[in-house]
Amino acid sequence: MEPFRNLKSKIVPLDIANVDTDQIIPKQFLKLLGKTGYGEYLFFNWRYDEHGIPTKNFVLNLPEYKGRQILLTRENFGIGSSREHAVWALKDYGFKIIIGSSFADIFYNNCFKNGVLVIKLDKNIIEDFFSSKTNDDFYIDLRQQQIRINSSIYSFEIDSTIKESLESGADEISKTLQFESYIKKYEEEKAIKLQPNSIL
Missing domain, CATH: 1.20.5 (Single alpha-helices involved in coiled-coils or other helix-helix interfaces)
Known part of the structure; x- marks a missing residue:
């Protein structure tokens, strides 16, 4: 995997709690070979209606959020089955960082194994991001373990072994x-x- 460097991006705010892996990548799309090609099916049941037409109000379909590399989530993201395809879909879509207050353990570890940085922050900070930071630039400094937004700095914890693996690729x-x-x-x-x- 590629070494993780500092990243600057605005966020995609997915304002839904308890997102399970079957919503991240539905089971009918688990038959692809390799780890790529899953991005177009990410959150498929929310992105498209029963006729395959993009839903107007789902966040990934809104033009202002295109090309952003940070996904902001609510609590208990990645619960359900342990399918690694969920991480492959998120990464293939273009997300390099996921920020939330809590994650399923297996999903959390699968992210790091695939070079996706997961950041856990206090629930009140996440709430503030949803309410006031959706159009601000987030500067993620892995070495300093900081998120910088304008003049504000938020520190985050990460296991030293995981950090070394991400930095070295x-x-x-x-x-x-x-x-x-x-x-x-x-x-x-x-x-x-x-x-x-x-x-x-």
């Missing part, structure tokens, strides 16, 4: 591959020991 697979030579040596030695004529 190293996912679990790439971290494992750092030890490829040791793994290869171990497998070769194991194969020799398993040969019939080998001396134990």
Whole structure:
């Protein structure tokens, strides 16, 4: 995955609590190969009516919110099934950061595994963002663990290991591959020991 750098963007305010993964990406769209192509189906049941026509008032369909890379959510975002496709859909659509007061644990971890920064803030701060900050630029500084909006600064917590992975762009697979030579040596030695004529 790509290393995470500082990001500046306005927010997309999704003013709905308890959003489950089946709403983020409905089950009928889980058959694609790979991790891309899911963005067009993000929040499909809310973005389109029964005839496939975009609904006028859903936030992702409003032109003023196009191209924004930060999703602002209410509490308990990402509950329900553990499908990683939910994160793939959000990332494929263009979201690099999700801000909210609480998230389902599995969804939360899946985000970081896919290079999406999740920021937990106090519920009162989230309320303030919804009510007064929807058209302000958010400057996200991962190294300083800060959100800067105009003259206001909001600090956030993040596990140091997760932070390092985001900054370096190293996912679990790439971290494992750092030890490829040791793994290869171990497998070769194991194969020799398993040969019939080998001396134990």
